[in-house]
Amino acid sequence: MDLSLTKVFVTRQLLPPYLKILREVCIPEIWSENNPPPRKILLEKVKDKDGLLCLLTEKIDEELMNKGKDLVVISTMSVGFEHIDLKAATDRGIYVCNTPGVLTEAVADYTLALLLATARRMTEADSFIREKKWTMPWSPTMLLGSSVYGKTLGLIGLGRIGKAVAKRVGGFNMNVIYYDIYRQSPDVENELNVKYCEFDEVLKESDFISIHVPSIKETYHMIGERELNLMKPSSIFINTARGVIVDEQALSKALKEKKIQSAGIDVWETEPTNLNNPLFKLENTVLTPHIASATIDSRTMMAELSAKNLVAVLKGKMPISLVNKDVLKVRSLSEVKRI
Ligand code: GLV
Numbered sequence: 404m405d406l407s408l409t410k411v412f413v414t415r416q417l418l419p420p421y422l423k424i425l426r427e428v429c430i431p432e433i434w435s436e437n438n439p440p441p442r443k444i445l446l447e448k449v450k451d452k453d454g455l456l457c458l459l460t461e462k463i464d465e466e467l468m469n470k471g472k473d474l475v476v477i478s479t480m481s482v483g484f485e486h487i488d489l490k491a492a493t494d495r496g497i498y499v500c501n502t503p504g505v506l507t508e509a510v511a512d513y514t515l516a517l518l519l520a521t522a523r524r525m526t527e528a529d530s531f532i533r534e535k536k537w538t539m540p541w542s543p544t545m546l547l548g549s550s551v552y553g554k555t556l557g558l559i560g561l562g563r564i565g566k567a568v569a570k571r572v573g574g575f576n577m578n579v580i581y582y583d584i585y586r587q588s589p590d591v592e593n594e595l596n597v598k599y600c601e602f603d604e605v606l607k608e609s610d611f612i613s614i615h616v617p618s619i620k621e622t623y624h625m626i627g628e629r630e631l632n633l634m635k636p637s638s639i640f641i642n643t644a645r646g647v648i649v650d651e652q653a654l655s656k657a658l659k660e661k662k663i664q665s666a667g668i669d670v671w672e673t674e675p676t677n678l679n680n681p682l683f684k685l686e687n688t689v690l691t692p693h694i695a696s697a698t699i700d701s702r703t704m705m706a707e708l709s710a711k712n713l714v715a716v717l718k719g720k721m722p723i724s725l726v727n728k729d730v731l732k733v734r735s736l737s738e739v740k741r742i
Contacts, residue, residue: 404428404742406426406428406429406430407429407430408741408742409428409429409453409454409717409741409742410429410432410451410452410453410454410473411425411428411429411431411432411452411453411454411455411456411713411717412431412432412433412434412448412449412452412454412455412456413425413431413432413433413434413456414434414439414440414445414455414456414457414458414460414461415433415434415437415439415458416433416434416435417480417702417706417709417710418699418702418703418706419703420703420706420707421706421707421709421710422710424707424710424711424714425456425710425713425714427714428714428717428718428741428742429453429454429717429742431456432448432452434448439458439460439461440461442462445461445467446466446467446470447470449467449470449471449474450470450471450472451473452471452473452474453473453474453475453476453717453741454474454475454476454477454478454713454716454717454741455471455474455476455477455478456478456479456480456709456710456713457477457478457479457480457486458479458480458481459479459481459483459485459486460486460674461486462486463477463479463486463487463488463492464488464491465488465491468488468491468492468495468497474495474497475496475497475498475716475717475734475739475741476497476498476499476500476712476713476716476717476722476739477492477497477498477499477500478499478500478501478709478710478712478713478716478722479499479500479501479502479709480502480705480706480708480709481501481502481705482501482502482503482506483501483617483618483645484499484501484726485617485618485619485645487499487726489726489727492727492730493727493729493730493733494733495733496730496733496734496738496739497730498716498722498725498727498730498739499725499726499727499730500709500712500713500716500722500723500724500725500726501709501712501724501726502704502705502708502709502712502724503563503724504563504708504724505701505704505705505707505708506695506696506701506704506705507563507564507567508567508701509695509696509697509698509700509701510564510567510643510695510696511564511567511568511570511571512571512698513643513669513694513695513696514564514568514613514615514641514643514695515568515571515572517641517643517667517669517689517691517695518551518611518613518639518641518667519551520667520689521639521641521665521666521667521688521689522548522549522550522551522611522639522665523548523549523551524546524548524665525689526689526690527546527686528546531546549610549637549639549664551575551577551611552575552576552577553575553576553577553578554575554577554578554610554611555577555578555579555580555608555609555610555611556568556569556572556577556578556579556580556609556610556611556612556613557579557580557581557582557600557605557606557608557609557611557612557613558579558580558581558582558597558605558613558615559581559582559583559602559605559612559613559614559615559616559625559626560581560582560583560614560615560616560617560644561581561583561585561587561595561597561615562583562615562616562617564615564643564644565581565583565613565615566595568613568615569581569595569596569597570595573596577611578598579595579596579597579598580597580598580599580600580604580605580608580609581597581598581599581600581605582599582600582601582602582604582605583599583616586599587599603633606630606633606634607633607634607635609634609635609638610635610637610638610639611638611639611640611641612634612638612639612640612641613641613642613643614626614641614642614643614644614648614649615643615644616644616648617644617645618644618645618647618648622645622647622648623647623648624647624648624649624650625648625649626640626648626649626650626653626654627649627650627653628650628653628656628657631653631654631657631662631663632657632662634657634662634663635663636661636662636663636664637664638663638664639663639664639665639666639667640654640663640665640666640667641666641667641668642666642667642668642669642670643669643670643695644670645670646668646670646671646672646673646674646676647672649672651671651672651680651681651682652681654666654668654682655680655681655682655685658682658685658687658688659681659685664687665687665688665689666682666687666688666689667688667689667691668682668688668689668690668691669691669692669693669694669695670693670695671693674692674693675692708723708724711723712724712725716736716739717739717740717741717742718740718741718742719736719737719739719740719741720736721736
């Protein structure tokens with residue numbers, strides 16, 4: 404097999420084992436800088452490519468697909484695919500794949516880490532020591548936080564990650580309520596020990612609210628001023644899903660005015676976020692730079708899965724996780740086979 408015949412562009416260096424998978428079918432061209440390829444370069448790079456392995460930092464739109472006339476597969480190393488114009492891809496017979504499943508546990512772990520850190524003010528406590536403010540002996544009132552054990556957790560979204568969070572909090576004896584456009588069967592609800600409630604009821608009743616819905620048109624600013632006003636003043640808000648689901652200005656205002664107690668935020672309306680973001684000024688926040696899936700295991704599995712998906716399509720085989728299933732009707736797997 405002549406490996407130079409199949410052309411693939413990878414938009415960043417990933418964790419190693421994925422390369423072995425790609426090298427089965429091609430000699431990939433890899434963008435080796437830490438920052439994403441500038442748009443102009445990306446548009447150039449896709450011109451002669453059969454496959455593109457990208458991240459959520461690249462905008463994969465019609466303009467790009469028009470340049471990449473030979474593209475048969477776009478494989479993103481992310482579970483989210485809001486950066487890809489699915490309709491444009493399907494219309495052109497381009498297979499779009501993502502990496503669900505392999506980051507579920509890492510994101511669920513991180514959600515709990517953020518929830519606990521926010522409830523117990525861990526980052527404030529860390530800064531307190533480093534800034535040499537710990538000058539008095541043990542105190543009954545220093546850095547008081549909120550209990551987690553036995554409290555009510557409201558999950559907005561009960562997909563893979565929401566369910567993995569629900570499974571973890573049994574040990575904290577939490578009462579879990581959820582809202583989702585899809586209600587789970589009574590069997591699943593019993594097994595997870597969760598109760599379905601209307602959206603507003605989840606907001607009103609929960610001590611902790613955690614977001615686990617995808618970024619789609621319908622979830623844009625799903626949490627805004629109205630929703631924040633419904634939450635308890637003692638509530639703690641956690642977002643490890645996508646920044647655009649929450650109106651950041653409204654969240655900052657609610658935190659400042661103590662309409663809610665605190666927030667743990669890993670995802671932002673724009674990333675990297677503006678350095679003047681009002682959330683930076685608030686002590687009642689724990690802020691991190693979109694790292695919920697950032698474990699060596701998880702990122703290795705994500706890289707491997709995105710490479711496997713890409714290689715499968717190039718071989719004319721069904722990829723493990725195809726997003727736009729309708730594409731099968733537009734261009735069959737035997738038609739996209741490149742090797
Ligand atoms: C990360 O946020 C992902 O979508 O994989």
